[in-house]
Structures are given as C-alpha cells and as structure tokens.
Amino acid sequence: MHEYSLVEALVRRVEEEAARRGATAIHAVRVSLGELSGVDAELFRTAWETFRAGTGCARAELALAPVAAAWSCTACGAAIPRGAVLRCAGCGAPGRLSERADALLLESIEMEVP
Amino acid sequence: MCTTCGCGDAELVPVELHEKILAGNDRTAAHNRAHFREAGVLALNLMGSPGSGKTAVLEATAGLFPGLALGAVSADLATDHDARRLERAGIPSRAITTGQACHLDAEMVHRSLHGFPWQALDLFFIENVGNLVCPAIYDLGQEANVVALSVTEGEDKPLKYPVMFQKADLVLLTKADLLPHLDVEVDRIRDALARVLPEPQVLLLSARTGAGMEAWKGWIEARRARVPAKLRLPLAGHVHRG
Numbered sequence A: 001m002h003e004y005s006l007v008e009a010l011v012r013r014v015e016e017e018a019a020r021r022g023a024t025a026i027h028a029v030r031v032s033l034g035e036l037s038g039v040d041a042e043l044f045r046t047a048w049e050t051f052r053a054g055t056g057c058a059r060a061e062l063a064l065a066p067v068a069a070a071w072s073c074t075a076c077g078a079a080i081p082r083g084a085v086l087r088c089a090g091c092g093a094p095g096r097l098s099e100r101a102d103a104l105l106l107e108s109i110e111m112e113v114p
Numbered sequence B: 001m002c003t004t005c006g007c008g009d010a011e012l013v014p015v016e017l018h019e020k021i022l023a024g025n026d027r028t029a030a031h032n033r034a035h036f037r038e039a040g041v042l043a044l045n046l047m048g049s050p051g052s053g054k055t056a057v058l059e060a061t062a063g064l065f066p067g068l069a070l071g072a073v074s075a076d077l078a079t080d081h082d083a084r085r086l087e088r089a090g091i092p093s094r095a096i097t098t099g100q101a102c103h104l105d106a107e108m109v110h111r112s113l114h115g116f117p118w119q120a121l122d123l124f125f126i127e128n129v130g131n132l133v134c135p136a137i138y139d140l141g142q143e144a145n146v147v148a149l150s151v152t153e154g155e156d157k158p159l160k161y162p163v164m165f166q167k168a169d170l171v172l173l174t175k176a177d178l179l180p181h182l183d184v185e186v187d188r189i190r191d192a193l194a195r196v197l198p199e200p201q202v203l204l205l206s207a208r209t210g211a212g213m214e215a216w217k218g219w220i221e222a223r224r225a226r227v228p229a230k231l232r233l234p235l236a237g238h239v240h241r242g
C-alpha cells in the first residue's frame, strides 16, 4: 500500500509550501494521476481521507484528475490503438507514451494568504 | 476576500507547482546515482513477483565474472535469507529489512550503502521486494531495471502489470528449464510484452541449468561499457566510507 507513503509525501509538501507563503488555510490540492503511474485512485483517496486528519490539509479538498495513457509513433506521430503492439502499423517505428501518463503530479494548491 | 467561504480579508491564491509527488525520492535517487557513477559501479535494480527467481539468477551470476567485484543488497520483509544465499554463492551481500514496506525506496538504498564497501564494486545488484506493483515507481539510482518473470507465471502477466513491465530495460524470462512441463508459449509472453513497452529486450534463461546465462552476461557487459568509468561528479565534499 504505497498510496499511504505517497499521501504522506504530498501532505508534507503542501504543508511546507503553505508555511513558506504564510497561508492561513488550504482549500484545495490538485493532483494529476497518470493511468500508468502505478497509483490506484481509490486507494489514494482512502489514504488521503485517513492521513489528512490533524494535518494542514484537514479541511482541503483533494481534486484528482486522471490522465489517460495514449501511445503514438515516434517517427510519424500516428496514434497506436489501445492494446495493440506498441509499434507504428504504418512505418514500424516504436511508440512513445503520452506526457504525464506515467506520473503522479502535485499540480497546484489553493491557499488563503493574509 | 476569499471567494470560497467569504471569510474576510484573506486572499485565495492558486499556487502552481506541477511537480512530482515523488520528487523527494527522485532527489535521493539522483544522489545515489551520482555516487555509483563517481565510483564506476554499475547498479542494477532487479524486480519481479515473489519467487520469480531473482535470487537464483544472482546466485548463477556469481561465477560469470571472475575478474569483477560483485555485491548485492537484498530486500526482505523479515529475514536475511536472500542475502545469506548470495553470500554463500560468493556475492558479498547485505539484507535491507523492509518490514511492512512493499518496495525499496532511494533512502533505504542510500542507508544500506553506509554499512557496505560498495565503492570497490564493479557490479552492484539491488534485489527489490518481490512485488509487481510499486517497486517500479521508485527510482533507486540504478543504471537499469531488470524484471524477472518466470515462465510459470502466465503469459498475460505483462498485460496485468503494465507499469512494472513498462519500466523494464530488460526482462529475464526465468526457469526456462520448466518449459517442457508447461503449456506456456514463450512467443505469447513476448507478444504481451510488446503491448506494454515499445522495444522489449527479453532473455530466456534458466538459473538451474545455466541456459541463457551467457546472453545475460553479454547484456551486463554491454551496460557496463556504457557507464563512464570513475566519473568525478562534485558531491560537495560528501563522502561515504564502507
């Protein structure tokens, strides 16, 4: 259940940023979750609900934006269908994964500053 | 005034960060990588399901490089069995006891270096926790990821665990000696791999019979040739002794 350690890292980072800016409240935390990030959205949310109590994120909303994985040809850019062999049917070049599809990113924080 | 809750004078500001939640781990991994490159050590992260044959492959690797110094750290939930097996096979090893953790992270690897004379090594193997899910998302500072997949595990494993296989610089199809007893087609495993990573590198081998071990040796030698020997990266006077 690595989702707990990820949420812990997230909460610590958000608290750090809020403290640095002298925030009085944190309203929302926006995270994008790639399909190939290795993170399960439901487990992540559960871990968030459990872990944030008593932290600076206790009253913050977690906005989780899923990022779908898409593959395209590195040479000609043609899309490679889901589930297919990851080579371009047209030119034979290997595929490339779309950006952010394998990442778990803290995109932004909405906080109140005096 | 705050537009969300109307709470007075405070101002609601969006702070754009766009940073990896694992940025802290990545920084430590970069630190480890700098150490390994500075010392000219080829570090390999060996992953795979529990029992896929990770330790057995390393045991069989011990005799392949008579001229080189090998070493390993082995993740184990509670015991040091794997590290002891590797020691018996002739590879100086340490256990990293992970307790509840289901993966290694860069900090655990860094700490393991403190009690271990890793600078003198040519090849450093990191045997990760047997788990096809989360070890793949933690960079440890390795030069390459090697994933062991035994032929007994089923042809669709890559499709079920794409995150792990997508990160594989090399897939070792282990326990090849069992193929005659199984209804498994190696080509179907290769096909599944080609659907989760664009250019799969696959070696079929058996730690039991030694079949395929020469190709594995060749792969390691080719990777080693790409590691800059004894790079001098500035680590701000930061020294670790064995």
Ligand SMILES: Nc1nc2c(ncn2[C@@H]2O[C@H](COP(=O)(O)OP(=O)(O)OP(=O)(O)O)[C@@H](O)[C@H]2O)c(=O)[nH]1
Pocket (backbone or CB within 6 Å): B048, B049, B050, B051, B052, B053, B054, B055, B056, B057, B082, B129, B130, B174, B175, B176, B177, B178, B205, B206, B207, B208, B209
């Ligand atoms: N027939 C055969 N059995 C093997 C081979 N390699 C490993 N095994 C067996 O598979 C079992 C697991 O091997 P290990 O090397 O302990 O696997 P592992 O991936 O290190 O296991 P964990 O560290 O516990 O996740 C053992 O019973 C081995 O004897 C092989 O090449 N052929």
Ligand SMILES: [Mg+2]
Pocket (backbone or CB within 6 Å): B054, B055, B056, B082, B127
């Ligand atoms: Mg083992």
Ligand SMILES: [Zn+2]
Pocket (backbone or CB within 6 Å): A073, A074, A075, A076, A077, A078, A088, A089, A090, A091, A092, A093
């Ligand atoms: Zn193409």
Ligand SMILES: [Zn+2]
Pocket (backbone or CB within 6 Å): A001, A002, B101, B102, B103, B134, B135
């Ligand atoms: Zn884990």
Ligand SMILES: [Zn+2]
Pocket (backbone or CB within 6 Å): B110, B114, B240
């Ligand atoms: Zn240190």
Ligand SMILES: [Zn+2]
Pocket (backbone or CB within 6 Å): B031, B035, B238, B240
């Ligand atoms: Zn260090």
